[in-house]
Amino acid sequence: METKETVQVNSESVFNVTDLSVSYGDFVAIKNVNMDITKNKITAFIGPSGCGKSTLIRSFNRMNDLILGAKVNGTITYQGVDLYDKMVDPVQVRRRIGMVFQKPNPFPKTIKENITFGLKVNNMTDNMDDRVEKALTQAALWDEVKDDLDKNALELSGGQQQRLCIARTIAVEPDTILMDEPCSALDPVATKKIEDLMQELVKEFSILIVTHNMQQASRSSDYCAFFTTKTSDDGKRRTGELVEFNETSVMFTTPDKELTEQYISGRFG
Amino acid sequence: MPESIEKNMSNETLITGKKAENAIKESLFLFTLYICVTIAILTLMTLIYDVLSTGTTRLTSDYEVGLITKIQIDNPIDFLTTLDSRYPDRAGIGPAFAGTVWLMIIVVSVTFPFGTGAAIYLQEFAPKNKITRFIELNLTNLAGVPSVIYGLLGLAVFVRLAGFGRSVLSGGLTLTLLILPVVIVASREALKAVPDTIRQGALALGATKFQAVFRQVVPSAIPGMVTGMVLGLSRAIGETAPLIFMGALTYVNYFPDTPLSGFTAIPIQVYNWIGYPQAEWKETASAGIILLLGLLLIMNSLAIFIRNRYEKDL
Numbered sequence A: 001m002e003t004k005e006t007v008q009v010n011s012e013s014v015f016n017v018t019d020l021s022v023s024y025g026d027f028v029a030i031k032n033v034n035m036d037i038t039k040n041k042i043t044a045f046i047g048p049s050g051c052g053k054s055t056l057i058r059s060f061n062r063m064n065d066l067i068l069g070a071k072v073n074g075t076i077t078y079q080g081v082d083l084y085d086k087m088v089d090p091v092q093v094r095r096r097i098g099m100v101f102q103k104p105n106p107f108p109k110t111i112k113e114n115i116t117f118g119l120k121v122n123n124m125t126d127n128m129d130d131r132v133e134k135a136l137t138q139a140a141l142w143d144e145v146k147d148d149l150d151k152n153a154l155e156l157s158g159g160q161q162q163r164l165c166i167a168r169t170i171a172v173e174p175d176t177i178l179m180d181e182p183c184s185a186l187d188p189v190a191t192k193k194i195e196d197l198m199q200e201l202v203k204e205f206s207i208l209i210v211t212h213n214m215q216q217a218s219r220s221s222d223y224c225a226f227f228t229t230k231t232s233d234d235g236k237r238r239t240g241e242l243v244e245f246n247e248t249s250v251m252f253t254t255p256d257k258e259l260t261e262q263y264i265s266g267r268f269g
Numbered sequence B: 001m002p003e004s005i006e007k008n009m010s011n012e013t014l015i016t017g018k019k020a021e022n023a024i025k026e027s028l029f030l031f032t033l034y035i036c037v038t039i040a041i042l043t044l045m046t047l048i049y050d051v052l053s054t055g056t057t058r059l060t061s062d063y064e065v066g067l068i069t070k071i072q073i074d075n076p077i078d079f080l081t082t083l084d085s086r087y088p089d090r091a092g093i094g095p096a097f098a099g100t101v102w103l104m105i106i107v108v109s110v111t112f113p114f115g116t117g118a119a120i121y122l123q124e125f126a127p128k129n130k131i132t133r134f135i136e137l138n139l140t141n142l143a144g145v146p147s148v149i150y151g152l153l154g155l156a157v158f159v160r161l162a163g164f165g166r167s168v169l170s171g172g173l174t175l176t177l178l179i180l181p182v183v184i185v186a187s188r189e190a191l192k193a194v195p196d197t198i199r200q201g202a203l204a205l206g207a208t209k210f211q212a213v214f215r216q217v218v219p220s221a222i223p224g225m226v227t228g229m230v231l232g233l234s235r236a237i238g239e240t241a242p243l244i245f246m247g248a249l250t251y252v253n254y255f256p257d258t259p260l261s262g263f264t265a266i267p268i269q270v271y272n273w274i275g276y277p278q279a280e281w282k283e284t285a286s287a288g289i290i291l292l293l294g295l296l297l298i299m300n301s302l303a304i305f306i307r308n309r310y311e312k313d314l
Helices: A053-058 A090-096 A111-121 A128-138 A158-171 A188-201 A214-220 A248-253 A258-264 B002-009 B019-059 B076-081 B094-125 B130-142 B147-161 B168-192 B196-204 B209-238 B241-246 B266-274 B279-311
Strands: A013-024 A027-038 A042-046 A070-078 A097-100 A176-180 A206-210 A223-231 A238-247
Touching: A013 A053, A027 A053, A027 A206, A027 A223, A042 A053, A042 A214, A053 A176, A053 A206, A053 A238, A090 A097, A090 B196, A097 A158, A097 B196, A111 A128, A111 A158, A111 B209, A128 A158, A158 A176, A158 A188, A188 A206, A188 A214, A214 A248, A223 A248, A223 A258, A238 A248, A238 A258, A248 A258, B019 B279, B076 B094, B076 B279, B094 B130, B094 B168, B094 B209, B094 B266, B094 B279, B130 B168, B147 B168, B147 B241, B168 B209, B168 B241, B196 B209, B209 B266, B209 B279, B241 B266, B266 B279
Parallel strands: A027 A238, A042 A206, A042 A223, A097 A176, A176 A206
Antiparallel strands: A013 A027, A013 A070, A223 A238
C-alpha cells in the first residue's frame, strides 16, 4: 500500500482525508480512504449497503466518538486542522460541521424551540427571532410555518420535519453540512424540495451527502465517491473501500473502473 | 416435495375442514383467559365490597351502633381530623393521616433528587464497565428485597446511628430506601425510551453531552420519571412492616409537628385497630382502609393521567 508522505493542502478543499480507516472493535468498517473534499461543492457518497458510507461521513464531525469501541485511524484535516488531534474539541467540531440525519429527528418541542436550542447552546442568543426566520427561510420552510412557530414540530409532515432539521443545522452557521441519506424516508415531492434546497445551500456551505439514489447523486452532486465492500480472503469479513472518486459528470459518463460502471448502470449492488 | 407444493397451491387447500376445530381450540383458550381475569377481579371486588360495607357506616352520619355512643362523629371530614380514641366510634384517623402526609413529603423530597439523579447518571453518563453492571444488577435485586429488611436498616442507621429517634424523619428515610431502587429503575426506563436520534440531533448542533442530556433527553423523559415516582410513592404509603420494625408508634394522640416528632401512619393505625377484640373496631379499621384505598386510587390515577397526557408528545 502506498503511503502519502505529503498532503497537498488545496486551498479549495475543506477536508483532506489520508489513509483513513474506521473500525468498531475488531471489525474494520472502511479502510484506505484518501480524498480531498472541495469547498462549496456537493460531494456525494454512493455505494451498496454496508460499504461504510455512513461510518465515513460520521467521522467528519466526530459523531463516531459516541459509538462504543469505534476507532478512527489515519487523518482527516478540516481546513488544515487534524480533526482527531487531542487538542480538538469535538463539540466545536460539530458546531462548525453540522449534520442532518437519515430519519427526520426534530426535538419533541415547538418549531421555534427546535431552532433556538442550537442557538442557545452556542451562545447565539442575540436577535433570536431574526435568526429563526433567516434559518427557516434558507431551509425553504418559512412560508409554510411562519404562523405556527409554536406548534409541536412532530405535527409537521416528514418532508417539513427534515427541512426543519436542515434549518436548525444552518441556524448555528456551520460551514459544512453532512447529510446521511436525508431523503431516504421522504416521498419524491419532498425529496425534490430538499434537492432544490441543496443547490441553494451549496452557495454558502460545503455539503457532503450519503445517498442510495443514483439519480439523486447524478443530478445534484458536483463530486461523487463510489464505495464498495471487499470480502476478506477467508470470506468472513467485509470491509468498505473507496473505488473511485471523481467529478460527478465524469463518473456518470466515463467511469475509470468497471465496478463503478456496473454499479451506476444498475448491474451490481 | 414438489407434489405437495403443487397441491398447496390449489384452491382445495383453502378448505381444510380444520376451521371448526381451530375455533373450538381458540374459544377454549379464550375461556381460560376469561376465568383467570374473573378470579383476579372477583377477589378484588370481594375485598372492596367487604371493606366498603363495613366501613361506610363509620363514615356516614346515621351511625348508631356500639356500646358507647355519647359523641357522634358525623361525617368523613371529622374522621380524618379527629384524634384516636379508646372508643371505636370516637376514634379518628387524624394523627395517622397527618403522619402519612409527612411521610409522603419526606419521601418525595428525598427520593426525587436522588432517584432521578442516580438514573440520569447510570443511563446517560456512567461508563459501561463491570462496576456499572454490578450496580445495575444490585439495583434490580434491591427492588425485590423484603420490606422488613429495610425496616431493620432504618432502625440501625436512622433511628440509632444518625440519632433521629423513632421520628417521622426516620420513617420517611426508611421508606425512601425502600422505593429508591424502584424509582431508579423506572426513571432509567423512561430515559431509555427517549430515542437516540434526539441525543444525536442535539450533539450534532454543537451541544455538549451535558446540554443534550439536561435540555433534551431529561425533559422528554420527565413524564415517565414522574409516573415511576408516583407509583413508588403509592407503594410507600401502603407499607406497614418496615415502619413497625423501625419503631413507629401505634397509639398517637397528637399531630406530628416537626420531622423529629413521633408518628404513626394509616396502615399502622389500621393494623392496630384490627387487633382490638370489639366488633366496632372493625368498622373503624375499614373506614381507615377506605381512606388508604382512596389515596392509592388517586395516586395511581395521577400516574396514568400524567402518562397519557405527555406520552403522545414523543
